[in-house]
Amino acid sequence: MLKSLIIGILTLALAIILKNWSNVFKETSYQDALSSLEEISIRSYSNSGIEWIIKGRSLTAKGQRVEFQDVKLYYSDSVLTSKGAVFNRQTGNGLLYNGVNLKSKELDFSTDSSYINMKEGLIWGDSKVELKLSNSHTLGEGFKIQTDSEKISIFKVRTSIE
Numbered sequence: 001m002l003k004s005l006i007i008g009i010l011t012l013a014l015a016i017i018l019k020n021w022s023n024v025f026k027e028t029s030y031q032d033a034l035s036s037l038e039e040i041s042i043r044s045y046s047n048s049g050i051e052w053i054i055k056g057r058s059l060t061a062k063g064q065r066v067e068f069q070d071v072k073l074y075y076s077d078s079v080l081t082s083k084g085a086v087f088n089r090q091t092g093n094g095l096l097y098n099g100v101n102l103k104s105k106e107l108d109f110s111t112d113s114s115y116i117n118m119k120e121g122l123i124w125g126d127s128k129v130e131l132k133l134s135n136s137h138t139l140g141e142g143f144k145i146q147t148d149s150e151k152i153s154i155f156k157v158r159t160s161i162e
Helices: 002-023
Strands: 034-045 051-062 065-075 078-088 093-103 108-111 114-117 122-132 136-146 151-154 158-161
Touching: 078 114, 093 122, 122 151
Parallel strands: none
Antiparallel strands: 034 051, 051 065, 065 078, 078 093, 093 108, 093 114, 108 122, 114 122, 122 136, 136 151, 136 158
């Protein structure tokens, strides 16, 4: 009787140990996984065929959310930079924050933050903007940039020509 009781207790203890040990090998679901990469470069394409090259000092991904630090987005002959950016991997929608600058051959555009849809090639926002062209300086509040046609619309505009 005592021998059966001891064997039963040992069997129960062994089952508990094996169960806990097997939990170590369970896979984490993709939605809960957190990944971090340094000095990253990614290529992406819009619906109209514009190629985006995204470079960042660091990338952190969890599920569909991707966050960059010190990000640079290259398209055509333009460079869009910001200190931080958050994107939804599936939709291509994102937010650029902590100083956004767009530079190309002829223009220098800056604002505090902006939204972006990389698939549609749209960049927009409602914060204050500053646009410098070769001989003009434009201030405004609110903007929309269409990257495929390189069209910039600025709202509530004040401009000066030098």
